[in-house]
Amino acid sequence: MxxxxxxxxxxxxxxxxxxxxxxxxxxxxxxxxxxxxxxxxxxxxxxxxxxxxxxxxxxxxxxxxxxxxxxxxxxxxxxxxxxxxxxxxxxxxxxxxxxxxxxxxxxxxxxxxxxxxxxxxxxxxxxxxxxxxxxxxxxxxxxxxxxxxxxxxxxxxxxxxxxxxxxxxxxxxxxxxxxxxxxxxxxxxxxxxxxxxxxxxxxxxxxxxxxxxxxxxxxxxxxDDVLVMYAGRCVEFGTTKEILTHPEMPYTWGLLSSVPDVTGDTDARLIPIPGNPPSLLNTPPGCAFSPRCPHRDKVPGDLCTTVLPELVPGSRTETHLKRCHLANPDAIYEAEVLPEIAPDLVVEDPA
CATH class of the missing domain: 3.40.50.300 (P-loop containing nucleotide triphosphate hydrolases)
Structure with a gap:
């Protein structure tokens, strides 16, 4: 190697x-x-x-x-x-x-x-x-x-x-x-x-x-590769194609949702990330993004607010890393987030 x-x-x-x-x-x-x-x-x-x-x-x-x-x-x-x-x-x-x-x-x-x-x-x-x-x-x-x-x-x-x-x-x-x-x-x-x-x-x-x-x-x-940072840490890493087409961290979803679609409805509103970034003097315990994350209710217990998630491989490849407690972020992204970002996009079943 x-x-x-x-x-x-x-x-x-x-x-x-x-x-x-x-x-x-x-x-x-x-x-x-x-x-x-x-x-x-x-x-x-x-x-x-x-x-x-x-x-x-x-x-x-x-x-x-x-x-x-x-x-x-x-x-x-x-x-x-x-x-x-x-x-x-x-x-x-x-x-x-x-x-x-x-x-x-x-x-x-x-x-x-x-x-x-x-x-x-x-x-x-x-x-x-x-x-x-x-x-x-x-x-x-x-x-x-x-x-x-x-x-x-x-x-x-x-x-x-x-x-x-x-x-x-x-x-x-x-x-x-x-x-x-x-x-x-x-x-x-x-x-x-x-x-x-x-x-x-x-x-x-x-x-x-x-x-x-x-x-x-x-x-x-x-x-060629993308590193997403939040509150001083890497929260997602992968190839550009992986990050832009199959992101697995809610913060990355928020960044993509905030980009205007020049081919879409001109009256459509942007979807901002709620709240503000945390103070680096006193970052929240657990996941630093949890106070702003709209999907934290999908994680059982209080993991998001008490335990810092590790940077682990995502659901598709070993080289795509994400720092999140969500068990199946890929499915959540395609079912809930992607329809808001690109409602006319049809996601093909990989099977």
Whole structure:
């Protein structure tokens, strides 16, 4: 059995505050192979970005309490020195941040910042770094890159800044790329162009990609596997097809129900998830989703409110994992949830 390129094991990221410990990520585990894309979805505050920041070592030097293992090509990123982490960050593992305007320094040109990311990991002249920067700007579709390389971030449009961030993230051909909401606040045309660009560059460099997003449409197009997070934990994991067609966790059902159907009745109401996400200072005992779950009455006794469900294989495959006490979630989904999401869909009997 081959060792996965990236392996996150029991990752915990806790933040001490005056009110108590904020458990932003609490026991997260997953693996990722080269050439594959993992989509991480969940509501704001579920721990998506915090866990990815831990992979880059961005919590070092802060009050965050980080434990577990993050194995990148057989190297534990949590135990190496700060200098070793700096050599890996940007070269072997890179990140496209959610807001490129705030991620880029306003006082330096776009080309200066991208070129610096290249020179940190290569012993080259400023001229050589500038040439490489222009090549990457051209590769990500920036028009007239030899001129725009001297522009400042505020002179770029939102889509162009996002492309510049992609150029910075990929200039060193990283083995692992983390894209945190790479299409946020962009119009749909630019979104499609950026997603196509990421897929093309992934094929070219054979990178492993983690894409963090709220958009299940992006997941459907980009991801090979999907990890659903809630209250700092993984509540469902599987291939994209499994998660989108046969989800087995009520929280995932809620995410799918909240997506508007562009081909359906224009007067139809969206089906929101009731309530609000729990405070990570004091998560509910048992299943963290139980206070919002409309199906908790189908579980006998008080299991949902007293016992944290384990992450176990679902009813269809061993690789599809779900954290839920429901005995037969697949049948409940097809009988109760699916008719609300897609009332015109006929589910064929697999027999």
């Amino acid at each position: 081959t060792t996965p390129f990236l392996s996150v094991e029991d990752l915990k990221v806790h933040f001490p505050t005056a009110d108590g410990i904020v458990k932003a990520t609490d026991g997260l585990s997953f693996t990722l192979e080269k050439g594959r894309t993992l989509g991480i979805v969940g509501e704001s505050g579920s721990g998506k970005s915090v866990s990815s920041s831990a992979i880059l070592g961005l919590h070092r030097g802060t009050s965050a309490q980080v434990s577990g293992r993050i194995m990148l090509d057989d190297v534990d990123l949590l135990t190496i020195s700060d200098e070793q982490m700096r050599r890996k960050r940007g070269a072997e593992v890179s990140m496209i941040f959610q807001d490129p305007l705030s991620a880029m320094h306003p006082y330096y040109t776009v080309g200066n910042q991208i070129g610096e990311a290249y020179r940190v990991h290569h012993d080259v002249s400023k001229k050589a770094a500038r040439t490489r920067t222009i090549e990457m700007l051209d590769r990500v579709g920036i028009p007239q890159p030899d001129r725009r390389v001297d522009d400042y971030p505020h002179q770029f449009s939102g889509g162009m800044r996002q492309r510049a961030m992609i150029a910075m993230g990929l200039i060193n051909n990283p083995s692992l790329l983390i894209a945190d909401e790479p299409t946020t606040a962009l119009d749909v045309t630019v979104q499609a162009q950026i997603l196509d660009l990421l897929q093309d560059l992934q094929k070219e460099f054979e990178s492993a990609v983690i894409i963090i997003t709220h958009d299940l449409g992006v997941i459907a197009e980009m991801a």
